[in-house]
Amino acid sequence: MLAFSIRRLLQAILVMLVVALISFTLFRFVGDPVNQMVGVDTTPEQREALRERLGLNDPIMTQFGRFIVKAAQFDFGTSYQFRQPVADLIGKRLPATLELSLVSAIFALLVGIPMGVYTGLHRDSVLSKLFLSISLIGISLPTFFIGILLIFLFSVTLQWLPSFGRGDTVAIGWWTTGLLTVSGLKALVLPSITLGLFQMTLIMRLVRSEMLEVIRTDYIKFARARGLRQRSINFRHALKNTLVPVITITGLQVGSIIAFAIITETVFQWPGMGLLFLQSVQNVDIPIMAAYLMLIAFLFVVINLIVDLLYFVVDPRLRADRAAL
Amino acid sequence: MTENTVKDAATEVTADAAAGVPPAAPRGRIARALDSDILHSFLRSKITILSAIVTLVFFAGAALAPWVAPHNPFDLATISILDARLPPLGMEDSDPRFLLGTDDQGRDVFSGILYGARISLAVGFLSVFFAAIVGVLLGLIAGYVGGKVDAVIMRIAEVQLTFPAILIALLVDGVARAVFGNLDRERFAFWILVFSIALSFWVQFARTVRGSTLVERNKEYVQAARLIGIPRFLIMIRHVLPNVIGPVLVIATINLGLAIITEATLSFLGVGIPPTQPSLGTLVRIGNDFLFSGEWWIAMFPGFALAVLVLAVNLLGDWLRDALNPKLR
Numbered sequence: 001m002l003a004f005s006i007r008r009l010l011q012a013i014l015v016m017l018v019v020a021l022i023s024f025t026l027f028r029f030v031g032d033p034v035n036q037m038v039g040v041d042t043t044p045e046q047r048e049a050l051r052e053r054l055g056l057n058d059p060i061m062t063q064f065g066r067f068i069v070k071a072a073q074f075d076f077g078t079s080y081q082f083r084q085p086v087a088d089l090i091g092k093r094l095p096a097t098l099e100l101s102l103v104s105a106i107f108a109l110l111v112g113i114p115m116g117v118y119t120g121l122h123r124d125s126v127l128s129k130l131f132l133s134i135s136l137i138g139i140s141l142p143t144f145f146i147g148i149l150l151i152f153l154f155s156v157t158l159q160w161l162p163s164f165g166r167g168d169t170v171a172i173g174w175w176t177t178g179l180l181t182v183s184g185l186k187a188l189v190l191p192s193i194t195l196g197l198f199q200m201t202l203i204m205r206l207v208r209s210e211m212l213e214v215i216r217t218d219y220i221k222f223a224r225a226r227g228l229r230q231r232s233i234n235f236r237h238a239l240k241n242t243l244v245p246v247i248t249i250t251g252l253q254v255g256s257i258i259a260f261a262i263i264t265e266t267v268f269q270w271p272g273m274g275l276l277f278l279q280s281v282q283n284v285d286i287p288i289m290a291a292y293l294m295l296i297a298f299l300f301v302v303i304n305l306i307v308d309l310l311y312f313v314v315d316p317r318l319r320a321d322r323a324a325l
Numbered sequence: 326m327t328e329n330t331v332k333d334a335a336t337e338v339t340a341d342a343a344a345g346v347p348p349a350a351p352r353g354r355i356a357r358a359l360d361s362d363i364l365h366s367f368l369r370s371k372i373t374i375l376s377a378i379v380t381l382v383f384f385a386g387a388a389l390a391p392w393v394a395p396h397n398p399f400d401l402a403t404i405s406i407l408d409a410r411l412p413p414l415g416m417e418d419s420d421p422r423f424l425l426g427t428d429d430q431g432r433d434v435f436s437g438i439l440y441g442a443r444i445s446l447a448v449g450f451l452s453v454f455f456a457a458i459v460g461v462l463l464g465l466i467a468g469y470v471g472g473k474v475d476a477v478i479m480r481i482a483e484v485q486l487t488f489p490a491i492l493i494a495l496l497v498d499g500v501a502r503a504v505f506g507n508l509d510r511e512r513f514a515f516w517i518l519v520f521s522i523a524l525s526f527w528v529q530f531a532r533t534v535r536g537s538t539l540v541e542r543n544k545e546y547v548q549a550a551r552l553i554g555i556p557r558f559l560i561m562i563r564h565v566l567p568n569v570i571g572p573v574l575v576i577a578t579i580n581l582g583l584a585i586i587t588e589a590t591l592s593f594l595g596v597g598i599p600p601t602q603p604s605l606g607t608l609v610r611i612g613n614d615f616l617f618s619g620e621w622w623i624a625m626f627p628g629f630a631l632a633v634l635v636l637a638v639n640l641l642g643d644w645l646r647d648a649l650n651p652k653l654r
Contacts, residue, residue, distance in 0.1 A: 140636035142586045144593045145628040259489045281499040
């Protein structure tokens, strides 16, 4: 297991280096950083002084090294459009995005797994067919359109839930949370359904196909022959063995939830990182783009690493032959 | 999950091809096509027939938009601000000239959808086309040449898989803005979009083709071709490629739906097709501003058109995958 972990860790570091290289290239070569920082009336001498001070005249490798050291401390300089440190801007927006992503991931799991188990066990029931049709529609509807439909239904027509923003938030240290106020919770409902719907259908289909496979295996037949109760067979024996792929996919999806939050945040004007990133793309605010890219890559890599290690916890077979690894 | 099934389908299909289709009786191509499993499975499924019809209607409507659309939404001479925000037929104050109502500038929503589908489909087809070409070539090279070339291509693919398509496309757009400036970007928006979507979709093609190439490479016909001294490039293109191309069609169909969604999403976010030549996504973006003032039709009809189109294409893709993969039936 140790060798395996180390190999995964090295791979993770390699991915981060490649992403850092892309970020750095963006930072350094797309649009001249000096032009973005100075006014029109700056003399060439002042520009040159600034170049020297920023270290833009150093060899490229030195600059890249410095970029990585700074990136490791999450120092990405100053945003072109807000004239504030990028780390502060993202730090302020981070809780909103993470809360939204977490709630929608929980929603996807809590709804998706039971639906998958049900459709797997009762293949031909009417309800199963209904679930499957809904899931197909859920995959075909673009996220932004689901959001608009929900807003139209629940905010404009029924006026039950707010259509934009986070509601009231409570600050706990530097972290702001909307989970502790009624308006904050209400504001979370529509965005997290929008964001989680795709993952929910994905998990449902996955659990369903795994269940279909597992209930055909011998040990389930044996459990039935032993006269165990159906419920205990379904949940203790069958469901447990479908969980490995579910963990993989969910883990991988957490990353894309955070990325897809860009769309949901735009539809609901949710003050998170995604909205910030979109604005930075529209305004060519390279430092924010580079920082966001690095942050997302980091989250992806960490989650993948955790998922890989979770296999060992979930699947005892892997632990048994760890010597082979 | 989808990726795995696609990959399964891939190996399955190539295995079939390798097993050798029984020598067909000397009948015409058409007669054989009419008797094939694929056609039978097509005719058996009503949903597939329906989605094929829907897809064809969309293709026809989009291709013939200038002739079948009741209005030209880009012809400033024919649109009038006096017609702005008219509701669709069947509601109060509706105008019989505008089946699905008009938007804030008096443009016919129905015609807008036809012209929008034209752009959405064009972006979808072109980006999948380029992604397929790049992916198939790289997959072929990675699988056939192997070694370091393979390692480099597949590492790049892995790193790229880490990022969702939408993020890559957004980054490409950001870079394009920085390089071209905002004005030029609008002019090239269409091609930038095609490029950025193709860039994020090639990986799946490459991985599938590489997988089946690895299987084909060791077969006797390849060895024979190598023995008689056919250049490596020609073996890849003329001998291996025809045997690994089958699954590409399935992936392409499934990716067409995804590409259309990606295009619509980017346009909705305001980084795709500009409002002067709106695609379906741009139309929803325009309409989104009027949702709260009660003019729901401006956003809803283009959105539903988009959803129905993607649903039909996805159903076709699902059917194609199952039809080419007998194990799943």
